[in-house]
Amino acid sequence: MKKNHVLVALLLAAVMALPALAQTSSAPQDQTSTAAGASGKQPLQYDSHEGFWGHLNPFARKKYVQRQVQPIRDRVNELDELTAANSKDIKDVDARAQQGIQMASAKANEADQHAIEAGNKAQSAQDTAAQANTRVGTVEQVVSNIDQYKPTVQTEIRFRPGQSMLSKKAKDALDEMATPLKDQRGYIIEVQGFSAGRGQAAIQTSQKMADSVVRYFVLNHEIPVYRIYVVGMGNAPVADETGKTRHVSGGRVEVSLMKNDLEQLASTTSAPSTAPAPQDQSAPSSK
Secondary structure (H helix, E strand, O other): OHHHHHHHHHHHHHHHHHHHHHHHHHHHHHHHOOOOOOOOOOOOOOOOOOHHHOOOOOOOOHHHHHHHHHHHHHHHHHHHHHHHHHHHHHHHHHHHHHHHHHHHHHHHHHHHHHHHHHHHHHHHHHHHHHHHHHHHHHHHHHHHOOOOOEEEEEEEEEEOOOOOOOOHHHHHHHHHHHHHHOOOOOEEEEEEEEOOOOHHHHHHHHHHHHHHHHHHHHHHHOOOHHHEEEEEOOOOOEEOOOOOEEOOOOEEEEEEEEEOOHHHHHHHHOOOOOOOOOOOOOOOOOO
């Protein structure tokens, strides 16, 4: 009987020594976990006051469980707050990055617009320069030929022997030649009189017939005298259509309208510019 009491006492002492042994074995682990966690706080400490039953207490009360779980809840809530703050920071960084990208894109579009406008202006300037060069070349050519008159219209006025008066048919022919010359430049009228006969008498007769033509031009069509060149040729031989020379019979006056390139020069220098206007190919930039 005494031996049974001793055995029970030894067993009871062994059971009571188990929690202390468990605490001693877990002490190094608790010391190594004292480093700060991700939140900057110390890791959760294990509460060793669990009573007689050690790690497993089948009779743990509700308050005891809440007390053990509350630090975990606090730490989870803290982690949620950190996660929310990190998410907010990430969104802010992304928003700033997107804003920077949009601003860079707007600047690039604006630069493209300026480049297109500069290209259009350069093309317009090049076209204008080409037109100016063309005009200069035309003007040089015209100026070089300014003193070269070319016959454009010719008519012949017939006179009866011994007369210097213009007939109705002669006046109509002169009107047809002189009417288009109003307000024109770069022309002269050449009047040559021819008369039958000999010597000075023929020259004087031919001069009178030519003077009657000049007088009609000046009085009826207001053609300046300095544009008319008149000469009495008398009975000078003239070339016919076959190229042979012959003396005229009767009296006649040859009237030739001569023009140079001065009128062409005036129309060239007064022509409006046909350079195309620069096109807007750019899209409005977003600022």
